[in-house]
Amino acid sequence: NRDKKGRITSRDFGLMQINDRHIPALRSLGILRNEQDLLNNPCLNVQIGAWILAKHLKQCGVNWQCLGSYNAGFADDNGPRRMIYARKIYATYTKLRGGAA
Template sequence: MHATHTLRLIWGQLGAALLLALCSFAAHAASDCFEQAGAYQGVNPTVLRAIVWFESKGDANAVHRNADGSVDIGQAQINSIHFSTLARYGVPRHALTDACVNVFVAAWLLKQKMVRHGNTWRAIGAYHSETPAQRDSYARSIQRVLVSWGELQPR
């Protein structure tokens, strides 16, 4: 009986250690995705992290149904308006729940806004909406996240 209890304890500890190692690996891999996506698209990975934090607190499985009938998917809340374009590039809707795919798509979308608006808060706000009031409100929200992380000085 004592040997069985000891064996269970050892396996329990090994299982906990393995789980911790896998979680650390997954967190590191996800962190690398921000750096890789940012470098690939020429956007700031810290801004990508702030967008993800604001949108879903990093929940890769987040789904939000909007009042207009559209759907936002994944940690960066990629809107369904982009699904047909993404499908043409070989990115199906279900792939957006992969944290790394979602971040790469977010970086691509943000880069499109930067091409249009420059490397500005307007571009960051336009990630959410081109409507000026919503765009500017979103940009301020991302600024607040960055300030709270110590990445920006408060205005």
């Protein structure tokens, strides 16, 4: 992830794109040794992603803005980014269901 000047601000790992800001907490909980665990163990990566999403849903409720916070965070000015992400998820979900949801 880069800022507007192209500087790296964070990194995401694996299938669920786990952001590096979560690594210290996951290490302290004994879940990870390092970020390589997120790349080498896809099942663990998905479990951690589900855990992060569950924490988001607990914080802000089951709604599209909250789903979008998995990608865009909670900052007030990120509402449009949250909805872009939520629409992508909805489109994938609809496609997997074979059409209209």
